[in-house]
Amino acid sequence: MQTLDKDEAVEQATFDQRISDEQKIEPTDWMPDDYRKNLIRQMSQHAHSEVIGMQPEGNWITRAPTLRRKAVLLSKVQDEAGHGLYLYSATESLGITRSQMIDALQSGKAKYASIFNYPTLTWADIGAIGWLVDGAAIVNQITLQRTSYGPYARAMVRICKEESFHQRQGYEIMTVLAHGTQVQKQMAQDAMNRNWWPSLMMFGPHDSESAHSSRSMGWKIKRMSNDDLRQKFIDQTVPQIEALGLDMPDPLIKWNEERGHYDSGEINWEEFYQVINGAGPCNYQRIKHHKAAHSEGEWVREAVRSYRQKQQDKKTENAA
Amino acid sequence: MSQEQLAVYEVFIRSNRGLDHKHVGSLHAESPEHALMYARDCYIRRSEGVSIWVVESTNITASQEDDIESFVDPMDDKPYRHATHYVLPDNVTGM
Numbered sequence: 001m002q003t004l005d006k007d008e009a010v011e012q013a014t015f016d017q018r019i020s021d022e023q024k025i026e027p028t029d030w031m032p033d034d035y036r037k038n039l040i041r042q043m044s045q046h047a048h049s050e051v052i053g054m055q056p057e058g059n060w061i062t063r064a065p066t067l068r069r070k071a072v073l074l075s076k077v078q079d080e081a082g083h084g085l086y087l088y089s090a091t092e093s094l095g096i097t098r099s100q101m102i103d104a105l106q107s108g109k110a111k112y113a114s115i116f117n118y119p120t121l122t123w124a125d126i127g128a129i130g131w132l133v134d135g136a137a138i139v140n141q142i143t144l145q146r147t148s149y150g151p152y153a154r155a156m157v158r159i160c161k162e163e164s165f166h167q168r169q170g171y172e173i174m175t176v177l178a179h180g181t182q183v184q185k186q187m188a189q190d191a192m193n194r195n196w197w198p199s200l201m202m203f204g205p206h207d208s209e210s211a212h213s214s215r216s217m218g219w220k221i222k223r224m225s226n227d228d229l230r231q232k233f234i235d236q237t238v239p240q241i242e243a244l245g246l247d248m249p250d251p252l253i254k255w256n257e258e259r260g261h262y263d264s265g266e267i268n269w270e271e272f273y274q275v276i277n278g279a280g281p282c283n284y285q286r287i288k289h290h291k292a293a294h295s296e297g298e299w300v301r302e303a304v305r306s307y308r309q310k311q312q313d314k315k316t317e318n319a320a
Numbered sequence: 321m322s323q324e325q326l327a328v329y330e331v332f333i334r335s336n337r338g339l340d341h342k343h344v345g346s347l348h349a350e351s352p353e354h355a356l357m358y359a360r361d362c363y364i365r366r367s368e369g370v371s372i373w374v375v376e377s378t379n380i381t382a383s384q385e386d387d388i389e390s391f392v393d394p395m396d397d398k399p400y401r402h403a404t405h406y407v408l409p410d411n412v413t414g415m
Contacts, residue, residue, distance in 0.1 A: 026385070028382075028384070028385070029385070075365075078365070079365070082362050082363075082365065085345075085347065085362055086345055086362075089345050089346045089347060090345070092328075092346075093346075098348070154345075155345065158344070158345075162365075162366075304326070304350045304354075305325060305350075307350060308326075308350045308351070311351065
């Protein structure tokens with residue numbers, strides 16, 4: 001058992017009171033070490049996901065079918081970079097540095113959403129990702145706007161505003177393909193089928209299996225459980241699949257009148273853990289590319305550093 | 321070079337003329353000018369604002385919320401400073 005000294009006990013009580021009063025915790029407030037660690041884990045993982053998520057979509061920028069689609073995709077990928085920045089900045093307010101976070105990502109110590117370890121095989125994947133992956137992210141992020149850590153909650157508000165365009169542009173791509181030629185429709189069906197299960201996996205393991213869930217819920221870092229969020233996503237997405245006129249990606253999807261929800265099949269959890277632990281189709285490629293981009297950008301940071309040094313030297317010279 | 325060798329700037333955005341600048345986040349930059357350009361690229365991508373302020377974080381002097389009671393007297397013992405303290409006759413309006 002951990003024993004607290006008297007001051008710490010008072011701090012802990014203030015913290016607990018704030019959490020129970022739905023007040024936000026701010027960077028300069030006292031917070032339990034585990035709360036801080038848990039936030040750093042979740043927020044940096046979220047930031048890494050935004051950044052790594054640019055890769056599968058970036059894969060199609062030069063091959064977008066029209067100039068408009070290309071401009072849209074560029075904007076979306078640029079947004080993801082921005083979201084990464086919001087989240088890295090917010091995480092830095094907890095006392096971890098940007099380079100520590102990047103090291104953790106590159107060494108595999110920190111995770112990112114495992115969905116980005118799947119390849120984007122056809123143009124329809126860009127539609128399916130915007131629609132399903134961003135759709136799943138939005139369901140989660142809407143609840144995180146009420147998370148207990150102030151900087152995280154505020155970053156989520158900005159991100160959610162921007163994400164709704166992401167989902168719609170994806171659905172628009174799917175709509176056009178689903179109403180196109182037989183081959184295009186088949187392409188849409190295939191991309192949806194492949195992205196469906198990994199999208200459901202984005203919500204994480206079942207509540208009963210989730211290592212961090214209950215504590216995070218207690219601290220109000222998480223506001224809704226993995227399974228509840230997943231159900232919410234399934235319920236909102238099934239009618240969208242029907243509207244596209246595509247076949248269900250899971251034959252067990254069926255409305256359950258009694259529950260007031262859609263029933264669906266079980267996720268392949270073995271695949272989930274395999275991909276999380278590094279054995280997905282693109283894990284190696286994603287990190288390799290991140291490392292390459294980071295080191296190829298070194299000359300820019302180098303230039304900034306020497307410019308700054310020169311400016312400082314000039315100032316000192318003029319002052320002397 | 322690591323990001324940490326660059327200063328942290330806080331970014332404030334005025335969304336429309338006539339409104340206050342509001343804090344939106346922070347970023348690392350080499351100079352105020354650099355911070356301003358970076359803030360433009362990151363925080364105004366779809367007409368979120370008409371004006372940006374960037375301030376190096378170390379230039380901000382902040383009060384401590386914990387000391388607020390000793391530092392800023394909330395004047396809770398002076399309710400007469402609030403309009404609601406005064407009782408008006410029911411037939412008096414427009415005040």
